Every structure is written in C-alpha cells, then in structure tokens.
Amino acid sequence: MPELPEVETIARDLAPRLSGLRIAKVSHADHPPVFDRHSLPPRTLLGRTVIAVKRAGKFVVIELSGGVRLAVHLRMTGRLIFRSAEEPRPHDAARYLRATLHFRGGAELVFSDVRKFGRLRVFRGVAQTELLLGVDPFDRQLDAARFAELTRKRTTPVKVWLLDQRRLAGVGNIYACEALYYAGVRPKRRVGKLTALERHKLLLALRKVLRKAIYHRGSSVDDYVDGAGKSGRFQNHLAVYGRAGKPCRRCGTPINRMVLGQRGTFYCPGCQR
DNA sequence: ATCAGCACCTGTTGGC
DNA sequence: TGCCAACAGGTGCTGA
Numbered sequence: 001m002p003e004l005p006e007v008e009t010i011a012r013d014l015a016p017r018l019s020g021l022r023i024a025k026v027s028h029a030d031h032p033p034v035f036d037r038h039s040l041p042p043r044t045l046l047g048r049t050v051i052a053v054k055r056a057g058k059f060v061v062i063e064l065s066g067g068v069r070l071a072v073h074l075r076m077t078g079r080l081i082f083r084s085a086e087e088p089r090p091h092d093a094a095r096y097l098r099a100t101l102h103f104r105g106g107a108e109l110v111f112s113d114v115r116k117f118g119r120l121r122v123f124r125g126v127a128q129t130e131l132l133l134g135v136d137p138f139d140r141q142l143d144a145a146r147f148a149e150l151t152r153k154r155t156t157p158v159k160v161w162l163l164d165q166r167r168l169a170g171v172g173n174i175y176a177c178e179a180l181y182y183a184g185v186r187p188k189r190r191v192g193k194l195t196a197l198e199r200h201k202l203l204l205a206l207r208k209v210l211r212k213a214i215y216h217r218g219s220s221v222d223d224y225v226d227g228a229g230k231s232g233r234f235q236n237h238l239a240v241y242g243r244a245g246k247p248c249r250r251c252g253t254p255i256n257r258m259v260l261g262q263r264g265t266f267y268c269p270g271c272q273r
Numbered sequence: 274a275t276c277a278g279c280a281c282c283t284g285t286t287g288g289c
Numbered sequence: 290t291g292c293c294a295a296c297a298g299g300t301g302c303t304g305a
Contacts, residue, residue: 002298002299003298003299006298058298058299073299073300074298074299075298075300076298076299077297115297115299117299117300118299163299165300172298172299173298174298175298219298220298221297222297222298223298224298241298263298264297
C-alpha cells in the first residue's frame with residue numbers, strides 16, 4: 001500500500017515522537033517471521049536510543065544509538081502506529097499485531113499488518129546499500145544525464161522500469177501511473193526509447209506528483225494510515241489510478257486499464273502517447 | 274541477465 | 290441476497 005509519499009509522511013510523523021526514546025523490550029510474531037532472514041537478532045535493539053527516523057525508498061528507517069538501524073517495510077497493508085505513555089491502548093490493538101517496540105517510560109510503536117507481508121530488518125551500515133535501493137527520485141544526483149544513463153538500451157516498459165526499486169527507489173503503482181499521465185507518456189513505451197524531452201517531462205512529473213502527495217499526506221485508497229492512524233487525502237486528487245472507465249479530467253476520454261508487470265495500470269489514451 | 278509467473282496472506286468488491 | 294472469482298498500494302523466488 002504505502003509508496004514514497006505515505007512512507008515519508010509516516011517517517012516525518014514518527015521522528016519527533018520517537019527521538020530520544022529508549023527501547024526496553026521487543027515483542028513479535030513469528031509465523032510467518034516478521035524479522036526478515038537478513039536481520040540481526042531482535043535483541044540487538046534492546047537498550048538503544050532512537051536518534052532519528054528517516055525514509056529510504058519505501059522503508060521507514062529508525063536510526064538507533066551504536067550505529068544500529070531498524071528498517072520497516074509495510075508492503076501492502078502494514079501500519080506503524082505510535083502510542084505515547086499517556087494514551088490508552090486501542091481496543092483492537094491485538095488484531096493483526098506483528099511486532100511492538102516497548103520504550104522505557106511506557107510508550108509503544110506498534111507494527112500491525114493484515115496480510116503479513118511486511119518485514120523488519122535490524123542492520124548496521126548504510127540503508128541504501130543494505131536494502132539494495134536505487135537512486136531516490138528527489139536525489140540531486142538524478143539529473144537528465146543520470147536518468148538517460150539508467151534507462152539507456154533498456155527495453156522494458158517505462159511503467160515496469162519505474163517500479164524497479166534497484167534502479168529508482170520509492171515509486172509504486174499509484175505514482176508510476178500518475179507520473180506517466182502528467183508526463184503524457186503511455187505506460188508500455190520502452191523506457192530506452194523515450195526522447196530526451198519525454199525523460200525530462202517524466203522526471204519533472206514524478207517529482208511534482210510525489211511532492212504534491214506528500215503535501216496531502218499520501219493516498220488512502222484502502223488501508224493506508226499515517227503514524228497517528230489517520231488517512232491521507234491525495235486519493236481525491238488522483239488523475240488516472242483507479243479511474244478506469246471514467247472520463248479524463250483534461251480531455252474527457254475514458255481512462256483505460258491494462259495489466260503491465262502483473263499490476264493494474266491506468267492511463268488516458270487521449271493524453272498519453 | 275532479464276523477465277514472466279507465481280507465491281506469500283487476508284479482506285473487499287463486483288458480477289452473475 | 291449469496292457465492293466466489295478477481296483484485297488490492299509490494300517484493301522475492303524460480304525457472305525459462
């Protein structure tokens with residue numbers, strides 16, 4: 001569910017609340033395992049203090065004392081909800097519970113996940129490297145030349161390319177569709193065959209739509225909630241995603257749905273070439 | 274090396 | 290109204 005704007009919103013929400021808190025206890029489910037196979041043991045977290053909370057691709061990364069980091073991937077339905085020592089535990093807290101960080105003083109960070117796809121990883125080192133992530137869409141390194149180099153000779157459809165986290169980190173199905181719409185490019189175009197102008201438009205469109213979605217605190221199409229359990233608003237501004245059969249807001253042509261890379265893909269046949 | 278296809282889970286929705 | 294196939298914001302593995 002959560003893509004870059006949703007994860008960014010969660011990380012920004014959690015940063016001031018978690019910073020300075022010390023982990024007293026970690027409890028977690030094991031079927032299927034919530035810590036992934038590359039993770040250091042969960043007890044590595046004990047006694048460490050939260051230094052910062054950041055985003056890397058679609059991971060929330062909690063930076064801890066002693067050079068240890070905890071990466072959280074929410075996959076489709078994961079939620080990270082903070083509860084201060086003063087707030088009561090929600091009634092349905094145990095439902096879909098996957099892991100809890102208990103902090104000294106009584107606050108908690110709860111990771112719940114209906115579909116159980118989400119994973120945690122404890123590691124030392126640089127997140128981008130450890131998590132095999134490509135360049136961030138907002139990274140200054142990603143200019144026209146870099147974009148051209150990354151896509152050169154690649155025959156994969158541009159939509160599929162946008163979803164590959166090892167090349168570009170953070171873009172998911174919603175924002176890939178939206179960015180292509182604003183760039184005026186059809187999803188199945190071969191990414192290596194885009195013109196320089198199209199690449200330029202795509203990069204601008206990506207940043208614009210991601211920035212706007214962050215401003216609106218993400219899209220809640222179904223499950224997504226922020227670090228306080230509230231919905232985002234950007235679902236009300238989507239141009240193509242989930243709008244199959246409805247008229248394009250710009251030209252009136254019905255929005256098309258096709259399957260690309262096993263994912264539902266939406267575009268306007270009138271506006272995208 | 275790449276890539277399509279499936280697997281992982283549970284819940285919701287839309288068509289018949 | 291009821292049933293059930295299709296679908297869901299993601300990624301990892303397998304085998305061609």
